Amino acid sequence: MNSSEKKKLVMLVSRVPAKLDKGDKLRAFYQIKHLSARYDIYLICLDTESESYNLKNLDQYCKEIKIFRIGRWSKMFQLLKAWVTGVPYQVAYFYNPSIKKKIHQYISFIQPDHIYSQLIRTAEYVKNIHSIPKTLDYMDAFSKGVERRIEHVNFLMRPLFKSEHKRLLKYESLIFEYFDKKTIISDIDREFIFHVNRKQIEIVSNGIDESFFDLPSKWNNQGKVLFTGNMSYPPNVKASEFIENRLAVKAKDLQFVIAGANSEKLNKLAVPNVECTGWVEDIREVYKEARVFIAPMFIGTGVQNKILEAMAMGLPIITTDLGNKPLGAGIESEILVANTEDEFIEQIRRVMKNKELYDKLSSNGREFVRLRFSWQKSVQKLIELMTN
Secondary structure, three states, X not given: OOHHHOEEEEEEEOOOOOOOOOHHXXXXXXXXXXXXXXXXXXXXXXXXXXXXXXXXXXXXXXXXXXXXXXXXXXXXXXXXXXXXXXXXXXXXXXXXHHHHHHHHHHHHHHOOOEEEEEOHHXXXXXXXXXXXXXXXXXXXXXXXXXXXXHHHOOOOOHHHHHHHHHHHHHHHHHHHHHOOEEEXXXXXXXXXXXXXXXXXXXXXXXXXXXXXXXXXXOOOOOOEEEEEOOOOOHHHHHHHHHHHHHHHHHXXXXXEEEEOOOHHHOOOOOOOOXXXXXXXXXXXXXXXXXXXXXXXXXXXXXXXHHHHHHHHOOXXXXXXXXXXXXXXXXXXXXXXXXXXXXXHHHHHHHXXXXXXXXXXXXXXXXXXXXXXXXXXXXXXXXXXXXXX
């Protein structure tokens, strides 16, 4: 499709999807990639990290990229203001009124056919634009994620988290009315958006780049046990601590690998059978060296990209009930479930010793991801939603 035939889409994201080290960045990047076949994309990125970015991969899919940096003092002021107004801190942290004015001016200049706003963090910037159709991607139910963290945080922080939970519950419901279309990552997350018409929120799942992960693992009963993720994300930190402090200590014969951004800061106990790699440029390399993938997710929401990637690589997956619920994989046929340290160790040993079980999980898992989680199919559903 020629550029002159394409419609204009303004896409607003809360982080720059250049380095794909977080789930929202990964989702944004692949949506941009596939949406670019139908739209001229004008990407607006908020930047709270003040980093320098390599935009080479993004440039090829975007008509234009605008990055608005939110400074430290702005973040502090908006957080203090939110304490009084009742706006969720999650939203206030990413908000700046002068940037909002610039975004409105830019949108007025572009005159897009549609505005796509990723996460409630960005909603304040465009919620009052009524002349252009808008879609909000909730992605996850933030309120539920915060609620699950309450019992795990320091008791001094619990009142803050309880307050944020209430703020998010209210905001997720109120912001519903400002957007024409709404999407979310799973039906489980949709049930936690407490709006009377929440069934109108369409499920637009995450996906997998099949060609990128087309390197199936092979059985080996001496292989490594892998977990991956960005360790600035509390659910991943919780999972890593569970691996280090409990699984690795109890099962000293097993070799665990924790890979991903900031993982090099882990392993404070210097557990000899835990390797923390830090950021890995090509995550397929650590998947290829592993024989089992575990995802001990006890807090958090949404479909975990790490599980989809590992499945696509043919690795047997062991996760918790919480990790599998939004995924919906068949237990014992496509995935294994464990919720305690003893259950995780038992399941790991089962896979290590049983080639038949390994092959079944590997084959069925790859097929499950191939049929259910395709970026192309996911984005096609998004396109149909935005054009109808």
